[in-house]
Amino acid sequence: MTGFGAPSSDVGLRPPADVMRLARMGSSFQTRLSFMRSLIRRMGRENWRFERQRFDVDEDGYGVSVYVTHTPERSYSLVIFTNELDSDKRTDRVIAEAWDATFNLFDGIPDDGDIERLSVNTPKQEAGRFLPSELVLARANKSLRLFEHIVSCLADGKQPDMDLVSGVGYLMRTTAVYGSGKFGCADRARIAERPETRGAFQVEMLAVYLFRWFTIDLVEHVARARGKNRAVALNDEIKRYLGIGNATGLGMAPFLIKHPVLIHNWVNARETALARVRSLKQPISGSVDTFRKTVKTAIRHIDEWQVDDVIQGKRIAELQKDVADLSEWASGENLDQDFPWEAIFQHALSRYSLEGQELTVSLLLEPHGALVDDLADDLCADDGPGLDPAMTIGQVRDLIDAHYRWALDIDFDAPSAHQNFWYYSEDKLEPRLSARNPEYGPEMEMPLAIGRDVSELSQALEQSDKTQSVGRFLLRHPKFRHIIRRIQTVARHPYAEINDNLIDAGVRPIDMLRFKLAFFGASKFDPKSDRWTRICMYQGAPMPGELAGADIDAWAFPVKLVISQ
Amino acid sequence: MTTPFGPLSLNEILFFITRATVGAGAPFGIGEDVGKAAVLLANRGIDSAVVIAPALQSLEAGNSSMDIELRTDGDGSVIEAIGNKPMSAAIAASAASDWIQENAGNAKARLMVHRVDAPVLFAAVIEALHQGHVGWRVCISAPDGTETALIKEQNLLENDAPSNITIAADPSAQPVFKNRQQQALDCGVPVDSQAWQIIRDLFSRCLVPSTEETRLTGAGAGLTDTD
Numbered sequence: 034m035t036g037f038g039a040p041s042s043d044v045g046l047r048p049p050a051d052v053m054r055l056a057r058m059g060s061s062f063q064t065r066l067s068f069m070r071s072l073i074r075r076m077g078r079e080n081w082r083f084e085r086q087r088f089d090v091d092e093d094g095y096g097v098s099v100y101v102t103h104t105p106e107r108s109y110s111l112v113i114f115t116n117e118l119d120s121d122k123r124t125d126r127v128i129a130e131a132w133d134a135t136f137n138l139f140d141g142i143p144d145d146g147d148i149e150r151l152s153v154n155t156p157k158q159e160a161g162r163f164l165p166s167e168l169v170l171a172r173a174n175k176s177l178r179l180f181e182h183i184v185s186c187l188a189d190g191k192q193p194d195m196d197l198v199s200g201v202g203y204l205m206r207t208t209a210v211y212g213s214g215k216f217g218c219a220d221r222a223r224i225a226e227r228p229e230t231r232g233a234f235q236v237e238m239l240a241v242y243l244f245r246w247f248t249i250d251l252v253e254h255v256a257r258a259r260g261k262n263r264a265v266a267l268n269d270e271i272k273r274y275l276g277i278g279n280a281t282g283l284g285m286a287p288f289l290i291k292h293p294v295l296i297h298n299w300v301n302a303r304e305t306a307l308a309r310v311r312s313l314k315q316p317i318s319g320s321v322d323t324f325r326k327t328v329k330t331a332i333r334h335i336d337e338w339q340v341d342d343v344i345q346g347k348r349i350a351e352l353q354k355d356v357a358d359l360s361e362w363a364s365g366e367n368l369d370q371d372f373p374w375e376a377i378f379q380h381a382l383s384r385y386s387l388e389g390q391e392l393t394v395s396l397l398l399e400p401h402g403a404l405v406d407d408l409a410d411d412l413c414a415d416d417g418p419g420l421d422p423a424m425t426i427g428q429v430r431d432l433i434d435a436h437y438r439w440a441l442d443i444d445f446d447a448p449s450a451h452q453n454f455w456y457y458s459e460d461k462l463e464p465r466l467s468a469r470n471p472e473y474g475p476e477m478e479m480p481l482a483i484g485r486d487v488s489e490l491s492q493a494l495e496q497s498d499k500t501q502s503v504g505r506f507l508l509r510h511p512k513f514r515h516i517i518r519r520i521q522t523v524a525r526h527p528y529a530e531i532n533d534n535l536i537d538a539g540v541r542p543i544d545m546l547r548f549k550l551a552f553f554g555a556s557k558f559d560p561k562s563d564r565w566t567r568i569c570m571y572q573g574a575p576m577p578g579e580l581a582g583a584d585i586d587a588w589a590f591p592v593k594l595v596i597s598q
Numbered sequence: 599m600t601t602p603f604g605p606l607s608l609n610e611i612l613f614f615i616t617r618a619t620v621g622a623g624a625p626f627g628i629g630e631d632v633g634k635a636a637v638l639l640a641n642r643g644i645d646s647a648v649v650i651a652p653a654l655q656s657l658e659a660g661n662s663s664m665d666i667e668l669r670t671d672g673d674g675s676v677i678e679a680i681g682n683k684p685m686s687a688a689i690a691a692s693a694a695s696d697w698i699q700e701n702a703g704n705a706k707a708r709l710m711v712h713r714v715d716a717p718v719l720f721a722a723v724i725e726a727l728h729q730g731h732v733g734w735r736v737c738i739s740a741p742d743g744t745e746t747a748l749i750k751e752q753n754l755l756e757n758d759a760p761s762n763i764t765i766a767a768d769p770s771a772q773p774v775f776k777n778r779q780q781q782a783l784d785c786g787v788p789v790d791s792q793a794w795q796i797i798r799d800l801f802s803r804c805l806v807p808s809t810e811e812t813r814l815t816g817a818g819a820g821l822t823d824t825d
Contacts (some may be wrong), residue, residue, distance in 0.1 A: 124820075458807075
C-alpha cells in the first residue's frame with residue numbers, strides 16, 4: 034500500500050453472508066482480476082509471440098489449422114479441426130455429437146503424428162481419448178447468421194452491419210471447454226507450477242483466445258474464396274470487437290461446490306482488492322478521471338446489452354438507472370472528500386440494485402491496477418480440505434452456528450425446500466436439475482444439498498455428547514463424513530460456501546453460472562432459461578498483433594463501433 | 599489381469615473411483631477418501647483399479663461390513679466389524695486414519711484393525727490422508743503374532759487378502775509407497791481394463807437414467823441451436 038495514501042482503519046472485507054448469496058453472486062461482473070484480463074496483461078508484459086503455423090482449410094473453411102503462441106519459456110498450440118455440420122445436429126448441449134469446430138490446446142508444438150492422432154479423437158470430443166500433451170479439449174459452433182453475414186459482406190467488398198455484429202458479438206460460440214484431466218488430457222498438476230499457467234483456468238482462457246483469432250481468419254478466408262478479387266479484409270476495429278461466445282449450462286454449478294477452497298481464493302482476492310480501494314484516503318493521481326471515463330463507457334456498454342430474458346431485461350433496466358446515477362453522483366464534488374471510493378461504495382450500497390452494486394465494485398477496481406493486480410496471482414487452487422477428527426462435537430456445533438446459520442434457518446421439512454435434486458444423467462453425464470420425482474432416482478443425487486446436509490447433521494449432533502470427538506461420532510455416522518469435512522474447511526475459508534439452499538424450488542442455477550463466468554471475465558450475459566446462459570468472451574480485447582500497445586487492458590466494457598464503409 | 603486401458607488422468611481416477619465407491623454402497627465422504635487413495639496408488643505406479651475394484655465388489659455384494667466399532671483392549675485400541683464379515687477397507691481405513699490423528703503425539707498408541715478385506719487399499723487410504731505413513735508403522739499381523747511391515751511395495755498385491763493390521767507410533771516409519779507422480783503426469787496412468795470396467799459399472803450406479811422429460815427440461819436448454 035506504500036505510496037497510495039493512508040488507508041482507513043475500519044474498512045474490512047464484505048461479510049460472506051452478504052457476498053455469497055445467490056442473488057448477489059448472480060449479479061456479478063468481470064473485474065480487472067478476472068482470468069481473461071490477467072492473461073491478456075501477461076501476454077503483453079511478457080511479449081508473447083503468435084504464429085499461424087498451419088491453415089489447411091478449403092474454400093468452405095473445412096480442414097486443419099494450428100495456431101501457436103510462444104511464451105518466454107515454452108510454446109502452446111491450438112490444433113483446430115473444422116467440418117461441415119448438418120443443421121439438425123447443431124446444439125449447444127453437452128449431449129451434442131457433432132460440431133462446426135473441435136480443438137485442443139497442445140502442450141508444445143505438435144508433430145504430424147500428434148495431429149494425425151488428434152484428427153481421429155478431437156472431433157469425437159467426449160468419446161475420444163487424449164494424452165497429457167493435450168491441455169484443453171473444446172468445441173464450438175458458428176453463429177450462423179453472423180458468420181454468413183460477415184462472409185457475404187466481405188466477399189462483396191463491404192464491412193458488416195454493426196448492429197448485427199453488436200447483437201451477436203461473436204462468430205462462434207464454444208459449448209464446452211474441458212481441462213484438468215478430462216478424457217485423458219493433462220492433469221492440472223502438470224502445469225500448476227508454470228508461471229504462465231499457474232493461475233486459475235489460464236490454459237482454458239488461452240485456448241479460447243487463440244480460437245477467437247482463428248475464427249476471424251476463417252471468416253476472412255471463406256469470404257476471400259467466395260468473393261475473389263472483390264473481397265476485402267475485416268476492419269481491424271471490428272476484429273477487436275468480435276469476441277467468442279459461450280453457451281453454459283449446469284456443469285458449472287457442481288464445480289463451485291466441489292472446489293470450496295478455490296472459490297474462497299477467488300472471492301477473497303476480489304474482496305481484498307475492493308477493501309484496498311475503499312481504504313484509500315486520497316485518490317491516486319489520475320484515478321478519478323479514469324473512473325469517470327470508465328463509468329461513461331459502462332453506460333454505453335449496458336445500453337447495448339440486449340437480452341430476450343424478461344427477468345434479466347428488467348435487471349438491466351434498473352442497472353441503467355443505477356449507472357446513470359453513479360455517473361452523475363461521481364461527476365461533481367462528491368469525490369472531493371477523504372475516502373472518496375468508500376463514499377461511492379456506500380452510495381451504491383444504499384441506493385442501487387444488486388447489479389448496480391456489483392457493477393460499482395467492478396468500476397471501483399478498474400482504475401487501480403497498480404494497487405490490486407498482484408491479487409490475481411492468488412486465484413489458483415489449493416484443494417486443502419481435510420478432516421479434523423479430534424475436534425469435539427461441541428466445536429462442530431459452534432462452527433455450524435458461526436458459518437451455517439442460513440442453513441439452520443431453513444425448514445427442510447417443507448416440500449419446497451427440497452423439491453429439486455442435482456444429478457449426472459447417464460446421457461453423456463450431462464448435469465441436470467429436476468424435481469425430486471421418485472421415478473427419476475433422487476437417491477443418486479450429487480452431494481450439492483449442503484444446507485440440507487448441514488441441517489441433518491445439526492439434528493444428529495444435538496443427540497450426541499458435546500465432548501465426544503468427531504472421529505468417534507463418525508464411527509456410528511459415516512454418512513456425515515463429507516459434510517463435517519466441509520464445515521471444518523469452510524471455517525478456515527469463509528467465502529467457500531454459497532449461503533443458499535441449492536435444492537429449493539426457487540433456486541436459480543444461473544446465478545452460479547454468472548458468478549463463475551464473471552470471474553472468467555465474461556460479459557453480455559444472455560440467459561436462455563434459469564439454468565442456461567450465453568455469454569461473450571474477449572469482446573474488445575486486443576488481437577495478437579496489438580498486444581504491444583500502450584493500453585491493452587482497456588477493454589473492460591466494450592462498446593459498439595461506428596464504422597464508415 | 600487383462601489388457602491395459604487408458605492411459606487415464608489422475609483426475610479421471612479420482613472422479614470415477616470416488617463415485618464408484620458410492621455406487622458400491624459407501625457414503626460420499628468415504629468415497630472421497632478412497633478416491634484420494636486411488637490417486638496416491640496411481641502416483642506410485644500401482645494400478646488403483648486392480649487394488650480397489652475387488653474391494654468395492656466385495657462391499658457391493660455384502661461380503662464386507664460397513665458396520666464397525668472402536669474399543670479399548672488392554673493398552674491398545676481395536677477396530678473391528680460388528681458381525682462376522684471382514685471389514686471393508688474403505689471404512690476401516692477412514693476410521694483408522696481418524697484414530698491416528700486423534701492419537702498424534704502419543705508415543706505408546708497402538709491400534710489393531712481386525713480382518714480388513716483389502717490391506718493395500720487400507721494402507722493407501724492411510725497414506726493419502728496423512729501424506730505418508732511418517733511416524734506410524736503399519737503392519738500385517740499374522741495369526742501367530744508376527745508382524746510384516748507394509749513397506750515392500752513389490753509384495754503388496756500378492757498379500758492383498760483379508761488380514762489383521764496393526765498400527766503403532768514409530769518415529770522412524772517412512773512412506774510405504776515410492777512417489778512416481780511425474781511419470782503419471784507426463785504419461786498418464788494405464789489401468790487394467792477388466793478392473794476398470796468394474797469401476798465404471800459401479801460408477802454408473804450414480805447416474806440417473808435419462809427420460810424424454812429430463813432430457814427436455816433437466817438442463818434448461820433446447821435441443822437445437824441454429825441461430
